[in-house]
Amino acid sequence: MTYATKRKVAGMVFLLPYLLSFCSFVILPLIVAFVLAFCRYDLTARGQAGFVGTKNFSDAFADQYFWAAMGATVRYAILIVPATLLTALALALGMNAMVRGQRFVRAMVFLPGMLNVAVTGILWQWFFNGQFGLFNFFLEKVGIGKVPWLSEKTMAMPSITLMSLWWTVGGTSIVLLTALQQIPVQLFEAAALDGADTNRLFKYITIPMLKPVLTFTVVTTTIGGFQMFGQAFMLTRGGPELSTRGLVQYIYETAFNNYRLGYGAAMSWLLFIVIATFAIIQFRVIRGKAI
Amino acid sequence: MKSFLSAAREITMRTLALLFLAPILLMFLTSFKPESEVLNPSSVIPRTWTLANYAQVLGWVEEAPFARWFTNSLFVSTSVTLLVIALSSMGAFAISRLKVPGGNFVLGMVVASMMLPTQLFLVPLYLILSRLHWLDTPAALIVPATAGGFGIFMLSQFMRGMPEEIEEAALIDGCSPWLVYLNINIPLCAPAISTLAIFVFIGSWNDFTGPLVFMDSVRNYTLPVGIALYQSSYYTEYGLTLATSVLATFPLLIAFFLFQKQIVQSMAATGLKD
Numbered sequence: 203m204t205y206a207t208k209r210k211v212a213g214m215v216f217l218l219p220y221l222l223s224f225c226s227f228v229i230l231p232l233i234v235a236f237v238l239a240f241c242r243y244d245l246t247a248r249g250q251a252g253f254v255g256t257k258n259f260s261d262a263f264a265d266q267y268f269w270a271a272m273g274a275t276v277r278y279a280i281l282i283v284p285a286t287l288l289t290a291l292a293l294a295l296g297m298n299a300m301v302r303g304q305r306f307v308r309a310m311v312f313l314p315g316m317l318n319v320a321v322t323g324i325l326w327q328w329f330f331n332g333q334f335g336l337f338n339f340f341l342e343k344v345g346i347g348k349v350p351w352l353s354e355k356t357m358a359m360p361s362i363t364l365m366s367l368w369w370t371v372g373g374t375s376i377v378l379l380t381a382l383q384q385i386p387v388q389l390f391e392a393a394a395l396d397g398a399d400t401n402r403l404f405k406y407i408t409i410p411m412l413k414p415v416l417t418f419t420v421v422t423t424t425i426g427g428f429q430m431f432g433q434a435f436m437l438t439r440g441g442p443e444l445s446t447r448g449l450v451q452y453i454y455e456t457a458f459n460n461y462r463l464g465y466g467a468a469m470s471w472l473l474f475i476v477i478a479t480f481a482i483i484q485f486r487v488i489r490g491k492a493i
Numbered sequence: 494m495k496s497f498l499s500a501a502r503e504i505t506m507r508t509l510a511l512l513f514l515a516p517i518l519l520m521f522l523t524s525f526k527p528e529s530e531v532l533n534p535s536s537v538i539p540r541t542w543t544l545a546n547y548a549q550v551l552g553w554v555e556e557a558p559f560a561r562w563f564t565n566s567l568f569v570s571t572s573v574t575l576l577v578i579a580l581s582s583m584g585a586f587a588i589s590r591l592k593v594p595g596g597n598f599v600l601g602m603v604v605a606s607m608m609l610p611t612q613l614f615l616v617p618l619y620l621i622l623s624r625l626h627w628l629d630t631p632a633a634l635i636v637p638a639t640a641g642g643f644g645i646f647m648l649s650q651f652m653r654g655m656p657e658e659i660e661e662a663a664l665i666d667g668c669s670p671w672l673v674y675l676n677i678n679i680p681l682c683a684p685a686i687s688t689l690a691i692f693v694f695i696g697s698w699n700d701f702t703g704p705l706v707f708m709d710s711v712r713n714y715t716l717p718v719g720i721a722l723y724q725s726s727y728y729t730e731y732g733l734t735l736a737t738s739v740l741a742t743f744p745l746l747i748a749f750f751l752f753q754k755q756i757v758q759s760m761a762a763t764g765l766k767d
Contacts (some may be wrong), residue, residue: 213593
């Protein structure tokens with residue numbers, strides 16, 4: 203064997219284990235998901251399994267629960283994206299201005315992200331509980347009275363958002379902080395020499411320089427928002443009156459509680475299409491405006 | 494005036510930082526309180542310290558085999574971490590050092606697949622795992638996790654940024670690829686590999702949806718799903734559920750304080766790269 207052949211063979215041997223895993227657990231599932239979306243495949247009635255064309259998709263469009271779940275998902279995204287963006291930006295600017303103690307603040311802000319969603323949910327369930335919750339215990343003491351954090355339709359989603367914010371904003375703020383620290387100091391110095399005040403520095407240097415990272419943050423937070431599942435699952439199980447049951451939870455319940463795998467797969471593709479559309483639009487819009 | 498403002502800002506930031514810490518601190522402190530004190534908290538620090546919650550949680554073997562869930566989590570997360578490191582570093586070595594034909598095409602596919610939401614894979618994976626008879630076994634949580642693209646992508650990028658002359662010279666001189674991989678490549682990539690290991694371990698330890706869907710019997714659950722199930726039956730006995738939460742969290746908190754710099758910095762770096 204020549205050196206070149208030997209090297210090729212070695213390369214294939216080294217790549218093979220990963221490639222096998224990738225084909226079996228990424229490529230194959232995608233093919234299965236695609237086929238399933240056009241089939242009826244109920245684990246409770248395997249005999250009737252078979253090709254049904256686009257029926258699963260037309261079923262979804264006619265399914266009021268699908269639209270309710272889509273509505274809940276969009277409501278959550280509308281709350282979490284601006285909340286995360288503004289809080290993370292404020293935290294990043296605050297940390298960036300610190301002379302001492304920046305490492306401490308950075309670590310503390312990041313810490314909640316280390317907990318898993320079950321622990322986070324248990325903790326906030328204890329805070330939010332209407333009767334025995336910590337928040338209401340103190341609100342009663344100071345005379346405000348009980349707040350229906352999770353039991354009222356209008357309150358439940360904002361409460362879930364508050365928990366998610368605490369849980370995930372740290373990571374985003376550190377990404378923004380790193381970007382802030384990479385802005386060349388000379389830009390600020392030159393502009394300050396030319397007489398620009400703090401507000402102008404912020405508007406004409408900080409924000410434009412942060413633009414790529416801000417775009418990235420908006421898109422990833424939106425994608426994450428559309429995938430919300432564990433938070434509502436832990437705090438409300440999707441209630442009250444399904445007002446916090448997002449698409450992922452509906453897909454989960456369709457596929458694994460009602461065993462309708464074909465319908466579940468079809469809705470997963472719809473979720474993917476929604477996410478991809480939003481990501482593309484956001485990239486376009488933000489790139490198009492100003493700069 | 495200026496120094497007053499900056500002092501005020503530092504105090505505000507530190508207070509905010511404590512606000513982020515407070516729930517976790519409360520969780521620790523309250524888990525040592527007796528049940529009566531949990532529901533009527535008169536002080537943050539327990540008036541009577543007790544291990545009763547922990548004793549009850551760890552003793553409840555049948556309904557909630559906590560030690561078993563802990564072992565399951567440890568086994569799954571460790572296996573996933575080791576396998577991901579082995580497969581990803583070998584793959585990255587093949588692509589960016591041995592320059593295997595089609596390597597960059599594979600990498601492109603991997604990166605493209607990383608854009609797809611994980612939910613898309615749940616239903617088909619469930620079917621595939623059921624055909625393999627892997628449902629309700631640790632294999633269902635371990636083997637598919639090795640297909641994730643993050644590791645091979647990150648290590649390929651890292652290797653691309655490192656000089657390849659030593660490895661190239663060793664290969665041309667007839668050194669076997671295995672020796673080059675083990676003796677030169679792995680030591681050179683150690684910083685990236687350790688960062689990857691931390692990330693993969695945390696991700697696997699905290700995975701919720703996978704075990705929720707693929708595991709069936711209570712004794713095969715991992716910690717997050719086990720304690721979520723436990724919480725739904727004992728949700729107003731906060732002393733107990735908080736004690737389980739502390740037990741499920743402390744290994745990660747220890748890891749966080751040990752590797753804080755790496756975790757926070759790589760978070761920032763990976764966030765920017767994507």
